[in-house]
Amino acid sequence: MDILKMEERAKKLRSEILKTIYNAKSGHPGGSLSCLELLMTLYLHELKIDAKNPQWEERDRFIMSKGHATPGLYTVLAEAGFFPKDELEGFRGYGRLLQGHAYRDVPGVELSTGSLGMGLSVGIGMALAGRLKRADYNVYVMLGDGEIQEGNIWEAAMSGGHHKLPNLCAIVDYNKVQENGFVNDIKNMEPLDERWRSFRWNVVVIDGHNFKEILGALEEFKKEKDKPTVIIANTIKGKGVEFMEYDHKWHGKAPNLEQLEDAVANL
Numbered sequence: 001m002d003i004l005k006m007e008e009r010a011k012k013l014r015s016e017i018l019k020t021i022y023n024a025k026s027g028h029p030g031g032s033l034s035c036l037e038l039l040m041t042l043y044l045h046e047l048k049i050d051a052k053n054p055q056w057e058e059r060d061r062f063i064m065s066k067g068h069a070t071p072g073l074y075t076v077l078a079e080a081g082f083f084p085k086d087e088l089e090g091f092r093g094y095g096r097l098l099q100g101h102a103y104r105d106v107p108g109v110e111l112s113t114g115s116l117g118m119g120l121s122v123g124i125g126m127a128l129a130g131r132l133k134r135a136d137y138n139v140y141v142m143l144g145d146g147e148i149q150e151g152n153i154w155e156a157a158m159s160g161g162h163h164k165l166p167n168l169c170a171i172v173d174y175n176k177v178q179e180n181g182f183v184n185d186i187k188n189m190e191p192l193d194e195r196w197r198s199f200r201w202n203v204v205v206i207d208g209h210n211f212k213e214i215l216g217a218l219e220e221f222k223k224e225k226d227k228p229t230v231i232i233a234n235t236i237k238g239k240g241v242e243f244m245e246y247d248h249k250w251h252g253k254a255p256n257l258e259q260l261e262d263a264v265a266n267l
Helices: 003-024 029-034 036-046 070-079 085-090 119-132 151-163 192-198 211-223 257-266
Strands: 061-064 139-144 168-174 202-207 229-234
Touching: 003 029, 003 036, 003 070, 003 085, 003 211, 003 257, 029 036, 029 070, 036 070, 036 139, 036 211, 061 119, 070 085, 119 139, 119 151, 119 168, 151 168, 192 202, 192 229, 202 211, 211 229
Parallel strands: 061 139, 139 168, 168 229, 202 229
Antiparallel strands: none
């Protein structure tokens, strides 16, 4: 991977994310911008996938459990060739392919999500199925940090540790902000790394905007043979747009034209 080229590509994709949300007059910019480098590394470098054959049986599985961050997901799927980029212009449009939450009929999407808290449980099922079939694929699940306040996430975490699933990797987009404010003001998740270790997971903590660290964490996941891995990716809500960063008001709000122009210039 050419990291400098990926960093420049990330700026371009951030602009596309914001334009997609602006055109729809609806969407979730904050969490889409925070997880972009993670999605890019997975879809453009790491995952064993075939954009021309999305249901290829030997593919790696990726679940976007924080399913409202579709502007980020769909932009990267289009970049990876799963569908034409002009589909982004119809985002959230009536009868169009790309709806507001992750939708199973979109090429490259494994699970309809957006009703939060389900993705890790389904990912565990996929990982167990892979073990039973002796299949050579990995399962990746991206979680929001507000999402992991839900109890069913920790039931799933307990199951993943119990079943010792080395083919399962959870990724927490730890941008510290949810819809109504800072995550730890609403329900404190710290010490997050020790919580996951107590459920018998291999824990890797990284800067989720640093491509080198993301690659290193994914390599560490593939080397682990006895337990599932969770990558706690420290990120910035609204990354790259100064007036959006760490501001919960940009969790699910579209920019107006002036704000879009300011954001693109900022990038």
